[in-house]
Amino acid sequence: MKRQRQAKKNCSEKSTEVLENHQHCSSKEGKGKRLWKKVKYQLVEYHSLPTYLRDNEYILSHYRSEWPIKQVLLSIFSIHNETLNVWTHLIGFFIFLSLTIYTAMKVPNVVDIHSLHLPDVLRMADLHKVQAELMTCLPALPHMPDLYKLRESSKDLLPSVSSWHVMDLLYNCLPERLSHNHTNACVLSAMKEDMVNMISPLITAPITRWPFFAFMGGAMFCLLASSTCHLLSCHSKRMSYIMLRLDYAGIAALISTSFYPPVYYSFMCEPFFCNLYMGFITILGILTVLFSLMPVFQNPEFRTIRASLFFGMGVSGVAPILHKLFLFWHHPEAIHTTGYELLMGMFYGIGALVYATRIPERWSPGKFDIAGHSHQLFHILVVAGAYTHYRAGLVYLKWRDMKGC
Template sequence: MARTRSKKLELSSETMESHHQQLSTNEGKGKRLWKKVKYQLVEYHSLPAYLRDNEYILGHYRAEWPLKQTLLSIFTIHNETLNVWTHLIGFFIFLSLTIYTASKVPNVVDIHSLHLPDVLKKADLHKIHAELMTSLPSLPNMPDLHKLREELRTSLPSMDMLPSLSGWHVVELLYNCLPERFSHNHTDVCVLRSMKEDVLNMIAPLVTRPITRWPFYVFMGGAMFCLLASSICHLLSCHSERLSYIMLRLDYAGIAALIATSFYPPVYYSFMCDPFFCNLYMGFITILGIATVLFSLLPVFQNPEFRTIRASLFFGMGFSGVAPILHKLFLFWNHPEALHTTGYEILMGAFYGLGALVYATRIPERWMPGKFDIAGHSHQLFHILVVAGAYAHYRAGLVYLRWRDLQGC
């Protein structure tokens, strides 16, 4: 009887232990399954309200993932993958362009310190000689001019004679020998000015005098900030409501910074010789950009129903650039650089405008909901068009730099 009871107790103990083991195994499987399910992509209707932005993208969402998994999701496939990478690649493209352009800045050369014969060796001496001869009129009241004529004829007979010229010999002729005004018969004969301009214009392509680059680099910095902020926003916004709010504010600030800084190169280099209009246009766009950033900080600004207002505000900032461009064309219509840069700026505006239109209308996903969840939806197209527009503006900036480096004001 006792043995039977003992045996029953042993069986009961074994059964309990087996049951506990089964529960432990099931709990472990449940945890692994929950962990697996927890980081699975979800559909639009399962999202918390703050992540619902585009009802035409139906699936492949990340929702409230831990920060580690959110960061690692940059290497996985979801509906934000291409949004992250299109602008992240764009950021590295513009970083490379900035470094490359900075490395190509020509050396500063002071024309007053040049060894002029060495420079003139590379120039067309026969042309310079002809220009100097025609720049010196025959004035009966100025006998010294005839002497100077003969000196120039003997000093610049050919390129072979240049090594015998001292560095300052021609400079003294140009700067010291001739007065700018002859007042014997109240007639202005600007011989020195004419000679100096003719010679310097001929050797200007050989003498590099780079102007300030800061407006160009301000634009490049604004472009890089916009692209990097956008990438970070699309990567981290799914973590939590608070972080999503911060990231969206950063994204809108980046867009405003890109648009505002895009004005700096065309305005500065077009009106660098007219400080009033230069300061007027740059001040206006700077104030407008700051106002847009402050308005974007309002919580209501991120609601989906304000999508069209957001796009319109940014479009309006870009459209305000029409005034300085038209003004530039009016002032420099005969300069090919003005037309060249305007072409790039029209192309940039077309890319930005088309991007804003696609963003606001949510094309093409609105035509086939769910078909463009991973690739091809409006925000990805918007990102590509923004990078293309910024690159067109970069090309315009290079034209501005070459123009002003060679011609100055």
């Protein structure tokens, strides 16, 4: 019995020892896995990167390399050398999304006819329709010589007649209740109100907005594609390939759609030139996207060629701008929009130059790994250029809404 009890005791002790050893091994293994995960998702230096992630040899550290998709997505909230690349264009995307919503809601209503002066109301109106309306009441004029004089100048009735003459004409056309028992101010106010009511249906509807919103869509697509590319490219070689293609397509889309508002609104009354310029830049954008799909296009040695290709797309916009200035040099809106376009070109040009030359990190490798390197500056300049073009687009809309062709 003693031997049996001793054997059971020894067996129990061995089982306990085995269990403790197993638990110890499990604990050690768990700690090892946690430590491996911690080490595995640490940021690495440039020389530790796989070939497909090596793009800028002047940024030496803080790289993510082949992380699982969950960790990649969560890294948007951590610090690494792509953090500001992601956020500069992600914030830009939300800025343009807000501007698009605001423009869609407010811009069609910015012209309030009741707040305009009489000459502005007349300029907004379709003058031939206003002429037809006024001629129906011309017999009410007390002085027939004025009637014949106005009929003879009927081709350009309103432009050739002074504001006061038009006021006298309208005064005679208004209901008789406005001719008596009113002060001059009340009479003029009532006259303006009747004038507005008469002309409001004759004012041309706002021009089409699709070229403007095509540009806004291109800008948002470019910014979101760029932000997504910088966030996800470190996951794998295949993901990097897909994201870079998306990024290049976004850049081509932004440049192409940037042409639409100036070309369409400048040449909306010249269909041949409008279709010529818009067709050219659209085809050029498609060819650029197709060329960017070639695997060799993403190699670091092609950085300058990439920048030059997109820069060339932008420079091709000089022709329609010069053509616009030739046709509308006497319109202040043409000069105003050209100023915005020159500023936009300056932002894009400096951005492309910084991107291609890798300034300032080439001057001090390693010092701009987290903040201040060329790609971040390029992103900021792209957002600034796109916003400048948005401001030019508003001028185009107001110009064509007010004056048509």
